[in-house]
Amino acid sequence: MARKPFIAGNWKMNMTVASGTKLIADLKPLVKEAKCDVCLCVPAILIPAMVKAAKGSKIKIGAENLHWAASGAYTGEISAEMLKDYGVKYVIIGHSERRQYFGENNDTVNMRTLTALKNELTPIVCIGETLTERTNGETENVLTRQLEFGLHGVEDVKQIVIAYEPVWAIGTGQTATDEQAQETIKFIRKKLSKMFGVKEANRVRILYGGSMNAGNCKGLMAQPDIDGGLIGGASLKLDFAKIVNYEK
Numbered sequence: 001m002a003r004k005p006f007i008a009g010n011w012k013m014n015m016t017v018a019s020g021t022k023l024i025a026d027l028k029p030l031v032k033e034a035k036c037d038v039c040l041c042v043p044a045i046l047i048p049a050m051v052k053a054a055k056g057s058k059i060k061i062g063a064e065n066l067h068w069a070a071s072g073a074y075t076g077e078i079s080a081e082m083l084k085d086y087g088v089k090y091v092i093i094g095h096s097e098r099r100q101y102f103g104e105n106n107d108t109v110n111m112r113t114l115t116a117l118k119n120e121l122t123p124i125v126c127i128g129e130t131l132t133e134r135t136n137g138e139t140e141n142v143l144t145r146q147l148e149f150g151l152h153g154v155e156d157v158k159q160i161v162i163a164y165e166p167v168w169a170i171g172t173g174q175t176a177t178d179e180q181a182q183e184t185i186k187f188i189r190k191k192l193s194k195m196f197g198v199k200e201a202n203r204v205r206i207l208y209g210g211s212m213n214a215g216n217c218k219g220l221m222a223q224p225d226i227d228g229g230l231i232g233g234a235s236l237k238l239d240f241a242k243i244v245n246y247e248k
């Protein structure tokens with residue numbers, strides 16, 4: 001079965017109710033004919049207003065994180081149930097900024113991923129190497145560890161979306177070349193095949209993320225193993241619609 005392309009935005013810590021509502025209102029008509037799945041992952045506090053803004057459109061609203069516990073003394077965290085209350089379907093897990101600034105590691109990524117799955121939320125699990133790791137030839141080892149630990153105990157891997165985001169390409173304007181992205185994502189799929197079987201691995205959607213924009217999306221999307229994008233900066237503007245309509 002062919003994998004349906006998926007273009008997801010990650011607003012990170014940007015936008016307000018007013019600016020987000022306006023952007024979604026402006027995007028709605030532009031993505032009306034989208035052939036791919038479309039989602040915007042937004043700061044938790046904006047979820048209710050953005051769900052309302054996106055109602056009746058192709059745009060699904062996702063979250064940027066979730067906690068593994070059902071409830072309890074975890075100040076500042078958000079539970080799966082809270083996300084589901086608003087009809088959220090997708091949730092980003094283990095973004096490199098969470099790993100870099102907030103102590104996330106493969107174990108917390110694993111707990112969050114399993115919790116998302118248990119609650120029928122689709123986790124967008126982020127993996128990727130730093131520049132030093134790439135330069136030292138450690139990319140494949142790093143990705144292998146992130147996949148083996150991060151996805152430990154996952155039973156139905158096709159319920160997961162993987163986002164390959166090389167850290168050196170995030171917010172830097174330095175996109176991976178089409179070939180670099182394809183080669184690495186092909187490796188990720190091969191690794192998933194070893195872990196879960198070829199048939200299952202072939203059904204997992206793997207996105208590329210890192211300075212993807214309206215100019216470079218077409219080339220990246222033409223690669224056989226790249227099924228979509230996780231878009232940061234360009235998801236804060238109307239360019240996001242151009243990426244969604246990358247085929248046009």
Ligand code: 13P
Nearest residue numbers: 010170171210211232233
């Ligand atoms: P940029 O598109 O701004 O490089 O960010 C990518 C990203 O981190 C998406 O999660």
